Amino acid sequence: MSDTELRGDDRIEDGERQLDEDDRLKPEFVDAVLEAVDAGDTDEAKRLVEPLHPADIADLFELTPEDRRAPLAAAVAGLLDGDVFAEMNDYVREQLIDALDARQVADIASELDTDDAVAIIEDMDAEDQREVLRAMEPDDRAAIEEALSYPEESAGRLMQRELIAVPEHWTVGDTIDYLRGHEELTTDFWEVFVVDPAHRPVGTCALSWLLRTPRAVSMSDVMQREQTLIPVDMDQEEVSLRFQKYALISAAVIDGSGRLVGMITVDDIVHIIQEEAGEDALLLSGAGEGDINEPVLDSYKARVRWLIANLFTALLASFIISRFEGTIQRMVALATLMPIVAGVGGNAGTQTLAVTVRAMATNQLTQSNTARAIRREIHVALLNGMTIALVIGTGVGFIFANPMLGGVIAAAMMTNILVAGLAGVLVPVVLERLKADPAVSSSVFVTMTTDSIGFLAFLGLATASGLVG
Amino acid sequence: MSDTELRGDDRIEDGERQLDEDDRLKPEFVDAVLEAVDAGDTDEAKRLVEPLHPADIADLFELTPEDRRAPLAAAVAGLLDGDVFAEMNDYVREQLIDALDARQVADIASELDTDDAVAIIEDMDAEDQREVLRAMEPDDRAAIEEALSYPEESAGRLMQRELIAVPEHWTVGDTIDYLRGHEELTTDFWEVFVVDPAHRPVGTCALSWLLRTPRAVSMSDVMQREQTLIPVDMDQEEVSLRFQKYALISAAVIDGSGRLVGMITVDDIVHIIQEEAGEDALLLSGAGEGDINEPVLDSYKARVRWLIANLFTALLASFIISRFEGTIQRMVALATLMPIVAGVGGNAGTQTLAVTVRAMATNQLTQSNTARAIRREIHVALLNGMTIALVIGTGVGFIFANPMLGGVIAAAMMTNILVAGLAGVLVPVVLERLKADPAVSSSVFVTMTTDSIGFLAFLGLATASGLVG
Numbered sequence: 049m050s051d052t053e054l055r056g057d058d059r060i061e062d063g064e065r066q067l068d069e070d071d072r073l074k075p076e077f078v079d080a081v082l083e084a085v086d087a088g089d090t091d092e093a094k095r096l097v098e099p100l101h102p103a104d105i106a107d108l109f110e111l112t113p114e115d116r117r118a119p120l121a122a123a124v125a126g127l128l129d130g131d132v133f134a135e136m137n138d139y140v141r142e143q144l145i146d147a148l149d150a151r152q153v154a155d156i157a158s159e160l161d162t163d164d165a166v167a168i169i170e171d172m173d174a175e176d177q178r179e180v181l182r183a184m185e186p187d188d189r190a191a192i193e194e195a196l197s198y199p200e201e202s203a204g205r206l207m208q209r210e211l212i213a214v215p216e217h218w219t220v221g222d223t224i225d226y227l228r229g230h231e232e233l234t235t236d237f238w239e240v241f242v243v244d245p246a247h248r249p250v251g252t253c254a255l256s257w258l259l260r261t262p263r264a265v266s267m268s269d270v271m272q273r274e275q276t277l278i279p280v281d282m283d284q285e286e287v288s289l290r291f292q293k294y295a296l297i298s299a300a301v302i303d304g305s306g307r308l309v310g311m312i313t314v315d316d317i318v319h320i321i322q323e324e325a326g327e328d329a330l331l332l333s334g335a336g337e338g339d340i341n342e343p344v345l346d347s348y349k350a351r352v353r354w355l356i357a358n359l360f361t362a363l364l365a366s367f368i369i370s371r372f373e374g375t376i377q378r379m380v381a382l383a384t385l386m387p388i389v390a391g392v393g394g395n396a397g398t399q400t401l402a403v404t405v406r407a408m409a410t411n412q413l414t415q416s417n418t419a420r421a422i423r424r425e426i427h428v429a430l431l432n433g434m435t436i437a438l439v440i441g442t443g444v445g446f447i448f449a450n451p452m453l454g455g456v457i458a459a460a461m462m463t464n465i466l467v468a469g470l471a472g473v474l475v476p477v478v479l480e481r482l483k484a485d486p487a488v489s490s491s492v493f494v495t496m497t498t499d500s501i502g503f504l505a506f507l508g509l510a511t512a513s514g515l516v517g
Numbered sequence: 518m519s520d521t522e523l524r525g526d527d528r529i530e531d532g533e534r535q536l537d538e539d540d541r542l543k544p545e546f547v548d549a550v551l552e553a554v555d556a557g558d559t560d561e562a563k564r565l566v567e568p569l570h571p572a573d574i575a576d577l578f579e580l581t582p583e584d585r586r587a588p589l590a591a592a593v594a595g596l597l598d599g600d601v602f603a604e605m606n607d608y609v610r611e612q613l614i615d616a617l618d619a620r621q622v623a624d625i626a627s628e629l630d631t632d633d634a635v636a637i638i639e640d641m642d643a644e645d646q647r648e649v650l651r652a653m654e655p656d657d658r659a660a661i662e663e664a665l666s667y668p669e670e671s672a673g674r675l676m677q678r679e680l681i682a683v684p685e686h687w688t689v690g691d692t693i694d695y696l697r698g699h700e701e702l703t704t705d706f707w708e709v710f711v712v713d714p715a716h717r718p719v720g721t722c723a724l725s726w727l728l729r730t731p732r733a734v735s736m737s738d739v740m741q742r743e744q745t746l747i748p749v750d751m752d753q754e755e756v757s758l759r760f761q762k763y764a765l766i767s768a769a770v771i772d773g774s775g776r777l778v779g780m781i782t783v784d785d786i787v788h789i790i791q792e793e794a795g796e797d798a799l800l801l802s803g804a805g806e807g808d809i810n811e812p813v814l815d816s817y818k819a820r821v822r823w824l825i826a827n828l829f830t831a832l833l834a835s836f837i838i839s840r841f842e843g844t845i846q847r848m849v850a851l852a853t854l855m856p857i858v859a860g861v862g863g864n865a866g867t868q869t870l871a872v873t874v875r876a877m878a879t880n881q882l883t884q885s886n887t888a889r890a891i892r893r894e895i896h897v898a899l900l901n902g903m904t905i906a907l908v909i910g911t912g913v914g915f916i917f918a919n920p921m922l923g924g925v926i927a928a929a930m931m932t933n934i935l936v937a938g939l940a941g942v943l944v945p946v947v948l949e950r951l952k953a954d955p956a957v958s959s960s961v962f963v964t965m966t967t968d969s970i971g972f973l974a975f976l977g978l979a980t981a982s983g984l985v986g
Binding site: 075212233321328335385386412503 | 539544606704705762784846849852886934
């Protein structure tokens, strides 16, 4: 009908007027919605928000200042379904849920698969939780109560109980008829599980196989016997690594006796993969959860602990410097130059640390190749050390017209970069052997090492070499 | 048959004897395989490796020292299929592919979907690439050549051309008959695309819907019209954000005129989500790709650039210190204490930076909430600054029996932590506005700021306050 040819980009999203090229809500759009809410024009607010995908409605709440979220929620209440809450940032959701009564929360949770309902309910305080559960249908309540009985961040919390399981002796036709004949079954599944009489999974059948196979073929002939089963108490990080490694779309969750109790699908895992992979940078700097929606006091508590730890490691460096006050007094240029040795060494240590922690998080660094990884880092450190030592040694030698000073800073820099490379790989390896999370505490130890060795090597060599008369 | 009850865990993997609890190959297993290879016992090596999943065979090669990979490949050649190569680390794969001849590479690539074949071929040098393509079937070759014509890291490289597209006027029954009747169709699909006569996607139908709907229903009644289309030239990072945001299992890829040219499935995206999310820590430290399989010289080149940049920012700090040499000469304790102010400020800056970069990478920080994020960081910085200033000020005041010195270091620390918080959020925000990747270059600027301000505030206040007689 239209006389202009649609460009590819134009057809991507209904919501293209609201979204920028990175699928983020445009600030003009957010402002327009909030202005409508402020003006009490609920119809206009609804009209604007209605075409949005649930994930974008969730984003809209995240982008709205905290004190304006409740009025926004009131204005677009009809559009706030379970899917929107399932997509919402934890902190923003908690705040909104607090503003709703138990009946409303129960209605929202009832719409959702178990995993999403649990995500909404698990963060509420015990009393509110009880109230919401009381307001739910007995079946839904039982499912959620069971999920809540598993440890936090375990497969049991992530899984949905809605799944398709069929007996081995069925044919493809039986399975299709069953799916067509039972309205109440979930539609959110990508594989069918084949179970034995004790309800233990014996195979998995991707829906594409089911569709491409004649009706008369037995399920046991079309299913794949080799399958990845997830124990219900497995930690979500391991679940996500398993999904990645074996490129899974969905996987059966089993209890201690091997019975099928639930299913995890990849869309539930994708945000965990993203979270777990992204937290390295936050953990290495001691920034805690690092969520921009986290309350200020929580961020403060998480961060100040690491700053205090950092303060104490800095005191160790100070103590080392104080041993050389006489040397500094006689040649104050040493005080000028010493932060360079410590700083560049610190950066070199952080580089190695980031590489090592990443390799560990992705299971690429194991006992089999640790020795090789250490040798590799020593090689890189030798090359880096020689380069930086040459640059700084030559520069300082010329600028201060003091080749001896150039030699001292070059040797100190070489030493510190080598130590940084070793510490950057050894500290996380040792922490992991001690069952500590290497991402959490490594950087304090590495920085302590590079600071201390930096000052010690530079000031020590300056003293020992006779540079300072 | 067995008289012992199988525990849940025991049934998880056929390969459990080879894998530890984190799904990593056990060192004993790797050693056993390599010993068999060394002893020339190919049968034993094959017997050991055969039960492994392709992803685990790929891991085995990654865990094997570089010089022993070719003999291992020769020993288990029959087990080295395309799936193994598709799962392998880029560097390890490149090295192995180099050792094979064009005919062998062509055979391996022909087994794979376009996206996996492209991943193997795209890193070869131009001449080897031509040779491999010549050795392939014309159809496969055309598909791969087309994929290679799209920019690196674009949707065109990621997509597979094998997909199921059906016309709108078909019924569910027509679609199922088509799937059953055409042996040559792919089995690797989770959704069916419905297209108009110009082959433009008009809707998507999840296989679960297809299976649950009676045969007579028209495809246009069962399909979902609202769908996420991926332009063929979209960058893979944006593709992965879109998959995450809308919890996609697969998505249609369209060319400039809106025609369906390929499909991306979530299993191709999962490792990109993981890579993109995990690279923050690497980029912030200037560790480049940060892959432990990267050749030493490449790692050296990536890292030394940032160490040199860091060296120059350290020189700026040195220059600032040198302006205060007279002050330090008169009170050498200042040299002892000054690294504390710079170091803790640096850590505070890195914390804020990590949080900001993460929020940007996940599209949580946009123009709409930048002002709020800055205010939030100022609040956190004020609380952190007051705490740390109190601790260090009191400590230094007592230890040096010099309350004035305690006051000076407290004020300098407060200033530097506040500046660190501001720099940690403003630097990446400004870099992003300038279309630079905030993760790549922010930390140099932030460290430069916290170092300079740390020394300047402390030494400047010491001078200005009259502390140093």
